[in-house]
Amino acid sequence: MELVVAAAIGILTMVGIYLLLRAHTFPVILGLTFLSYAVNVFLFAMGRLTIDRPPVISPDAMGYTDPLPQALVLTAIVISFGMTALIVVLALRGYLETGSDRSALDAPRRTDEEGRS
Amino acid sequence: MTPLDHMIILPVILPAMTAAFLVLALRHHLKGQRTVSIVVTALLLGIATFLFAQASDGTVRAYRLGDWPAPYGITLVLDRLSATLLLLTAVLALCVAVYAAGGVDGRGRHFHPLFQFQLMGINGAFLTGDVFNLFVFFEVMLIASYGLMLHGGGPARLKAGFQYVAINLLASVVFLVGVGLIYAVTGTLNMADLAMKVPQVAEADAAVLKAGALLLFLVFATKAALVPLHWWLPATYAGTSAPAAALFMIMTKVGAYAIIRVYGLVFGAGAGPLALAAAPFVIPAALVTLGVGAIGLVGSRTLRDLSAFAVIASMGTLLVAIGLFDTAGLSAGLYYLVHSTLAGAALFLIAGLVQEQRGAASDRLLPAPAMAGETLLGGLFFLAAIALVGLPPLSGFLGKVMILQAAQAAAIWPWIWALILAASLVMTFGFARAGSVLFWASGPASESRAPPALPLAAVVLLLGLTVAWTLAAGPATDGLQLTARQALDRSAYIGAVLGPDVRLATGN
Numbered sequence: 001m002e003l004v005v006a007a008a009i010g011i012l013t014m015v016g017i018y019l020l021l022r023a024h025t026f027p028v029i030l031g032l033t034f035l036s037y038a039v040n041v042f043l044f045a046m047g048r049l050t051i052d053r054p055p056v057i058s059p060d061a062m063g064y065t066d067p068l069p070q071a072l073v074l075t076a077i078v079i080s081f082g083m084t085a086l087i088v089v090l091a092l093r094g095y096l097e098t099g100s101d102r103s104a105l106d107a108p109r110r111t112d113e114e115g116r117s
Numbered sequence: 118m119t120p121l122d123h124m125i126i127l128p129v130i131l132p133a134m135t136a137a138f139l140v141l142a143l144r145h146h147l148k149g150q151r152t153v154s155i156v157v158t159a160l161l162l163g164i165a166t167f168l169f170a171q172a173s174d175g176t177v178r179a180y181r182l183g184d185w186p187a188p189y190g191i192t193l194v195l196d197r198l199s200a201t202l203l204l205l206t207a208v209l210a211l212c213v214a215v216y217a218a219g220g221v222d223g224r225g226r227h228f229h230p231l232f233q234f235q236l237m238g239i240n241g242a243f244l245t246g247d248v249f250n251l252f253v254f255f256e257v258m259l260i261a262s263y264g265l266m267l268h269g270g271g272p273a274r275l276k277a278g279f280q281y282v283a284i285n286l287l288a289s290v291v292f293l294v295g296v297g298l299i300y301a302v303t304g305t306l307n308m309a310d311l312a313m314k315v316p317q318v319a320e321a322d323a324a325v326l327k328a329g330a331l332l333l334f335l336v337f338a339t340k341a342a343l344v345p346l347h348w349w350l351p352a353t354y355a356g357t358s359a360p361a362a363a364l365f366m367i368m369t370k371v372g373a374y375a376i377i378r379v380y381g382l383v384f385g386a387g388a389g390p391l392a393l394a395a396a397p398f399v400i401p402a403a404l405v406t407l408g409v410g411a412i413g414l415v416g417s418r419t420l421r422d423l424s425a426f427a428v429i430a431s432m433g434t435l436l437v438a439i440g441l442f443d444t445a446g447l448s449a450g451l452y453y454l455v456h457s458t459l460a461g462a463a464l465f466l467i468a469g470l471v472q473e474q475r476g477a478a479s480d481r482l483l484p485a486p487a488m489a490g491e492t493l494l495g496g497l498f499f500l501a502a503i504a505l506v507g508l509p510p511l512s513g514f515l516g517k518v519m520i521l522q523a524a525q526a527a528a529i530w531p532w533i534w535a536l537i538l539a540a541s542l543v544m545t546f547g548f549a550r551a552g553s554v555l556f557w558a559s560g561p562a563s564e565s566r567a568p569p570a571l572p573l574a575a576v577v578l579l580l581g582l583t584v585a586w587t588l589a590a591g592p593a594t595d596g597l598q599l600t601a602r603q604a605l606d607r608s609a610y611i612g613a614v615l616g617p618d619v620r621l622a623t624g625n
Contacts, residue, residue: 020287025279032286039293046301069300072249076293079256083289086263087282094275 005045012038025091025101029084036080043073124171125180125195127164128203128240131157136233151218154229158207158214161236165200165207172200175599177613179246187246187614188307194246194614197600198451202243202374205455206367208582209462210236212575216466217360219571224269224358231268235261235364242371246614248299248306248333251375252292255340259285262368265361266353277356284339284349292336298329309614312382312607316389323390330384334395337379340372342432343399344406351413354425359469359572362421363462369432370454377439377447381605386442399440400527404536407433411540414547420468420480423551427464427505430540431457434507437533438520445523447601452594453516456586460504460513463579467498470568470576471555482554490568495556497576502548504583507541512587517541519594 012034019031047069055067095101135157143149172178172195180193214232222228238258245251263285267278300306302322303314318326339346350369354362376395384394410430417423435457438450471480471494478485488494500511507513517537524533586593603609 020283028283032283032290035287035290039290039297042294043297046297048301069297072293072296072300075249075253079253079289080286082260083256083282083286086260087279087286090263090267090275090279090282094272094279097275098272 001049001051005041005049009038009042009045012041023102025094029087029091032087033080033084036076036084040073040076040080043069043076121171122178122180124164124168125178125193125244126182128161128168128207129193129237129244131161131164132233132237132240136230136237139230139233140227147223150229151214151222154232155211155214155218157233158211158236161240162204162207162211165203168195169200169204171195172197173596175603177603177609179614187616188305188310191250192246192307192309192614193244194308194610195244196603196610196613197596198374198377198604199243201451201455201597201600202370203240205370205458206236206239206243209367209458209579210364212462212466212579212582213360213364215578216363216469216572216575219569219575221269221358221360221469221572225267227264228268231261231264232364235265237261239367239371243374246308248296248308248311248379252289252296255292255371256289258368258371259289262361262365265364266357268361269358274356277352281349281353288336288339291332295329295332295336298325298332302326302329307614308378308383309611312385312388313611313615315383315391316387318389318391320390327391327394330379330391330394333379334376334398337372337375338402341369341376341436342372342406342429343402343436344409344433345402347406347409347429347432350429351422351425354428354465355419355421359466359472362424362465362469366428366458366462366465369428370435370458373432373435373439373450373454376436377604381442381447382607382610385605385607387607393442396440396442399442400437400529400533403433403436403440404532405433406430406436407536407540409433411543411547414544415550417547417551418482420471420482420551420555421465423482423547424461424464424468426547427544428457428461430544431461431505433540434517434520434537437537438523441523441527442605443523443526444598444601444605445526446520447604448594448597449516449519449523451597451600452512452519452590455593456504456512456516456583459579459583459586460501460511463497463576463583464501464505466572466576466579467494467501470494470572471498474568480555482551484554489566491556493573494568495552497580498552498556500580500583502552504580506544506548508545510587512583512590515587515590 016031016035016038019027047066050065053063053065054061055065057064139150177196182191217228235258238254238261241254242251245254263282266281267274302318302325303311305311342350354365380395384391386392407430410426410433413426414423417426435450435453438446468480474488475485504511504513507517521534524530
């Protein structure tokens with residue numbers, strides 16, 4: 001199981017970084033989403049991989065799984081979900097107002113100056 | 118606990134409640150929003166002053182939310198360092214709120230609620246005693262800052278905004294990876310608990326923990342605009358509105374604060390095999406940052422770009438001082454931090470006024486018809502420039518002298534001296550060029566109205582505070598020395614958060 005989880009995190013991160021380095025906004029957003037999936041699984045694994053155990057310490061149970069990373073993941077999911085929604089809106093607005101979805105800065109800044117002068 | 122003990126949480130709760138109230142009750146009343154926002158920010162200044170006075174007795178105060186014992190519950194910690202930065206935030210916020218009330222806040226919607234949410238995040242980041250809550254408050258601060266950055270709109274701002282959001286989302290992911298690694302090794306995220314457990318980490322785990330610590334450093338360096346992670350800053354600060362950029366001055370300082378907190382306390386001098394994990398990288402990177410800032414400043418084509426590069430240069434100087442990780446360096450750094458926040462914010466606000474006054478020429482560094490109120494604005498710009506470059510007699514000069522003195526302790530002090538002095542020279546040239554183009558080389562006056570009163574008052578207030586900070590240098594340095602000593606003192610912090618018994622047990 002360790003190998004599967006580790007490989008999954010690795011592949012998600014790889015895909016995320018590759019997409020993040022694209023010059024258009026949509027792949028960048030997808031890349032960020034992949035990265036946030038990777039980090040969520042990673043955080044889970046940081047509480048050690050345990051299955052079929054309750055997240056609470058009780059005398060009846062054989063053992064327990066660390067509940068704290070699960071709480072951290074929950075917070076991280078909520079935050080990354082909100083952020084992704086925001087950046088999608090931002091990218092859409094940018095596309096509608098400038099007519100291009102390039103995420104590079106130099107181009108629009110130059111056209112902005114030319115437009116004014 | 119007496120009611121006064123609960124004051125510690127007010128800098129977080131008050132802006133949060135105010136923001137919600139502004140959105141729900143005063144949605145369409147800009148005047149009402151302005152009044153409430155300014156009154157609440159003034160109230161925040163009062164609270165911060167009270168907390169500062171409270172922290173000045175030298176004890177570290179821990180506030181346990183819901184009285185859950187540390188390290189299980191959420192802890193807020195008030196010491197001299199966090200109290201100083203809370204006070205600075207409140208002062209800056211009041212000036213920015215007054216400036217924004219001069220009309221900028223009416224160009225988009227919800228300026229004041231976003232402003233209050235941002236204050237909540239910044240105050241929380243300064244108060245939290247927990248690495249994961251630091252992440253949460255970073256995010257609160259960033260979500261609000263995305264809104265503020267885009268406030269008022271425009272295609273250029275949208276593009277710069279996308280980059281700003283993307284780089285910060287990436288930084289958040291890296292933050293979480295760092296937090297995960299640290300948790301995996303130590304089993305805790307409470308800073309006091311970490312400070313206690315990090316020195317005892319098994320040798321086999323030390324490498325993993327160090328990887329986590331350095332990943333966190335990358336995140337804080339991104340926030341603090343340390344080279345090579347500074348590329349987002351010029352476009353963001355130059356692309357947004359003047360009051361938002363002025364408020365963002367404190368956001369780079371949040372990065373610097375986190376570096377002090379995490380690498381002074383948790384991975385500080387007493388952290389065993391991981392002592393000063395980030396220290397070898399800070400000063401070299403800070404020196405390059407200073408150089409890049411100074412060169413960028415000379416090459417800027419607009420006053421706002423110039424201001425943004427001045428921020429980068431000042432962050433470089435500040436991090437050189439912090440990177441020394443000793444009392445002298447840290448107290449010099451804190452003096453410079455307060456100065457650069459006030460003077461930098463003043464410069465951004467002046468750039469905003471110039472942009473309004475010059476009409477079509479905006480703030481580009483090209484000859485244009487003279488603007489109304491040119492003498493006054495020119496004088497204010499001159500003062501802000503002197504302060505930021507670090508020429509006598511203003512506080513920038515004193516701050517730089519203190520940093521140069523403290524740097525003598527470092528092995529590479531000739532490099533530090535040479536670069537700080539050379540950068541000051543280059544920056545003087547850059548500011549002189551900008552000032553002469555903007556205020557001297559102007560043609561016959563065109564018709565434009567006099568600068569609006571409220572924003573002008575905010576700029577004068579900020580520059581007045583810079584002057585006051587210069588005059589108060591003696592007592593301020595004494596206080597900051599105590600602050601620096603306390604910030605690097607692990608045992609007091611651990612004792613306050615985890616209880617005195619723990620301190621005895623570990624013998625720190």
